[in-house]
Amino acid sequence: MSGFSRLQRDVQPGLIDPGYKSTSLRGPKSPLIRIPHRLGETGGPRFGAGWVGAQDADLTRNGRCNGEPLGERIIVTGRVLDEYGRPVRDRMVEVWQANAAGRYVHKSDQHDAPLDPNFRGSGRCVTDGEGRYRFLTIKPGAYPWRNHPNAWRPNHIHFSLFGQGFASRLVTQMYFPGDPLLQLDPIHNSVPVDARELLIARFDIEATEPEWALAYQFDIVLRGPDATPMEA
């Protein structure tokens, strides 16, 4: 049995980042201890197609109370691949985000912007045979946070994926092209400069639905089963 590819440290953020204040008391300081991959690492939860409801991937519908959510309707789609280019099939993708006004449904979000009674902002879907996922949602708004004076998060959608095993888990955020807040955002900037573009979706005129919604393409690359024999 082979192990999984390892984390590409040249694209990943560090655990303590001077720009992102919360890391200073939460990022561990001792070196991580490298362990070989066994079933506990290469296996993992297999939530597939049977685990999504009919409206789970349509955030414009799955939180409705008495009407349609406000804001710009968008399609967010892409493929989930491993780093060898193989599609990651029948695997869970979970998303959550702020509403069009930049407000989260979460009870502890105190930003003075309106909640939308018809938008919750969370959903899930499962990748198809080509690793493709697709959500319909509302473009999230920017919102302030207290990291530094006049700090604002760029528009973003949170993603959570398992991929093929526990070792391929990924929690990340998708950003939008052309957002002027990106270059000011310590969380986005925690990623090495050459890799930051990997988190920015591509506007995709081909995937838009005329008279209905613009589309963004966000491909995701996960760690996967290595082609070489398991490391000792």
Add this chain to the structure above:
Amino acid sequence: MSNRLRQTPSQTLGPFFAYGLTARQYGYDFDQLADGRIARDDTPGLRVRVAGQIFDGAGSPIEDAMVEVWQADADGHYPDAAAFDDHNAFHGFGRCGTGADPACRFVFDTIKPGGHDGQAPHLNVILTMRGLLLHLFTRIYFADEAAANEADPVLALVPQARRDTLIARLVEPGLYRFDIRMQGDDETVFFDV
């Protein structure tokens, strides 16, 4: 190596994940894939509760972390894909946020896993939270498995002085305590998986 795709970089979970990932636990109107109850009523094995707090570098309990567990069954077998076709099967997977408990605890009700592949019984853990740009891996071993722990090949990679950070304390029969410390002299061991 050069023809490999670049991995998608990790970003923090942020503070507001609950209505997406742990909605039912926090009282939001959305279901969730898994919660702190890993064992079903009919799952064979010794019932155990594993609970603890997560402390930041200043010693404060962390109220916006999410802990995930992946474990073998009582015989040491990990659930396969077929197990997930049945919503009521044992999936060996649990997920618990720390913000729904007044003391910021995570709580898992499960069965003690069997040893596997020469390893002592343990829970594989993924930890993520606001302020972590990359999720962390750790393991929960059991204090009353001293002989198996002594022979465990992963614990053997950990300096002796730090091994105790990976071992849940038996508080009373069926109840284990496992606290996680992000920093400090007794910082929990995290793995490069």
